[in-house]
Amino acid sequence: MKEYLAILVFIISVFGLNSCDRPVCNNENPIFDIENPESEKYKAELAEQLKNIDTSELSYWLKGYKNKNGVESLDFYIQGDELCAVINLTVTNWNGLEDIRKRRGIGRRGAEFKNLRFKIVKNPNATSFVYNSFDYLID
Numbered sequence: 439m440k441e442y443l444a445i446l447v448f449i450i451s452v453f454g455l456n457s458c459d460r461p462v463c464n465n466e467n468p469i470f471d472i473e474n475p476e477s478e479k480y481k482a483e484l485a486e487q488l489k490n491i492d493t494s495e496l497s498y499w500l501k502g503y504k505n506k507n508g509v510e511s512l513d514f515y516i517q518g519d520e521l522c523a524v525i526n527l528t529v530t531n532w533n534g535l536e537d538i539r540k541r542r543g544i545g546r547r548g549a550e551f552k553n554l555r556f557k558i559v560k561n562p563n564a565t566s567f568v569y570n571s572f573d574y575l576i577d
Contacts, residue, residue, distance in 0.1 A: 461517065478563075487523070488521075496516055498517075526567060
């Protein structure tokens with residue numbers, strides 16, 4: 439009986455781990471393959487792509503936390519029918535994200551953020567994405 443229980447626990451664990459994975463996406467934009475997500479070329483192309491896509495159809499999964507020169511940000515995988523990229527969101531308002539900030543993303547990587555909202559800030563020299571809010575996350 440213990441062997442069956444152990445097998446059942448193993449199967450449930452494997453299923454649970456696989457259910458957190460984001461779907462495979464295939465990138466067809468060479469800029470997203472060649473450039474680094476932090477490069478201006480990558481960010482400018484992503485901003486351009488986002489202008490032409492129904493953003494309500496996009497999905498977001500937490501990739502990680504960064505603190506670069508005192509500027510805190512979160513990286514997300516961003517996917518849709520026509521988009522497969524990484525977006526770096528600068529975060530100044532951590533309401534609802536306190537645990538992620540405190541643990542520097544550990545324990546939430548791979549979590550799906552539903553209805554993630556952000557603004558695109560463009561100036562002549564740089565493009566950036568600034569976190570606004572999200573509805574809920576699926577961990």
